[in-house]
Ligand SMILES: Cc1ncc(COP(=O)(O)O)c(C=O)c1O
């Protein structure tokens with residue numbers, strides 16, 4: 001019997017549901033480069049409506065969504081983007097905005113809650129009177145929810161303030177909204193209101209929404225027109241993309257309502273971990289589906305060793321640092337999976353002899 005893996009490495013690991021596969025099989029498709037694929041257009045129309053933006057564009061990944069967005073806003077040589085020192089764009093996207101786009105990053109420290117101090121953002125904006133030396137600031141990037149802060153949510157009030165600052169200096173605002181639906185559900189704020197201040201947003205379909213592939217960038221019609229050309233330049237123009245978008249449409253119908261449950265499972269897991277001697281969780285940081293936990297010295301086990309022990313029980317986690325691990329909940333993790341994981345971690349950390357332990 002093949003044991004089901006409890007895959008907690010990320011919310012990017014979900015498999016397409018039967019409903020998604022059925023929709024993919026019968027999707028109405030056409031060439032989305034030569035004209036438009038009807039199913040892709042349906043998804044883009046739906047996402048523009050949900051986010052309150054004029055237009056949308058389906059892209060293969062969140063990394064490409066962010067890259068295209070930054071490069072459209074910073075289309076002049078010598079451009080600079082202000083972004084968090086712990087942002088996904090700065091840390092995990094191979095420096096693409098610079099290596100491909102020639103855009104200069106200007107990092108501002110992220111606070112524990114994923115925000116950047118407004119004053120620090122303003123201080124980082126270049127003085128145009130010294131352009132003989134300075135790059136030109138053209139864009140500010142936020143990330144909501146903020147992955148490396150543990151999935152913390154940026155409030156609509158904060159986002160609006162950054163929007164006011166951007167407009168004050170005639171800058172654009174992009175939001176990396178890979179987990180925007182998680183932030184919306186956690187805050188109880190509609191998606192369109194949460195991103196109202198943004199000129200562009202990149203939303204992942206392949207994370208908490210559970211679609212197998214893709215992201216959507218949204219913005220003005222002129223922004224999306226430029227983005228579509230740049231997507232083709234980067235090799236992201238897809239032909240019958242409706243096969244993929246059909247699954248994403250199912251995800252929008254079926255999985256948004258499951259996100260709150262993911263957050264509850266994350267909370268249960270976080271509280272359970274925090275009750276295990278030798279482990280520490282910042283419970284205040286657990287606002288959505290991501291849980292970071294630290295292994296204390298008294299536990300006398302490394303993150304890698306714990307990952308290895310858990311893998312023997314078909315539980316997969318991602319190591320963040322030598323004594324820190326990350327767990328990401330998604331709709332294919334059950335409440336019993338959470339309890340089984342807690343039980344296995346308890347035994348591994350407390351050094352209890354390992355049985356399979358699985359009911
Ligand atoms: C906050 C954030 N932004 C962007 C991305 C990039 O998405 P993708 O993996 O689809 O390139 C990820 C993770 O993958 C992410 O966690």
Ligand SMILES: C[C@@H](O)[C@H](N)C(=O)O
Nearest residue numbers: 009010011012092147
């Ligand atoms: C690792 C990172 O790139 C990915 N976005 C994740 O959160 O799993």
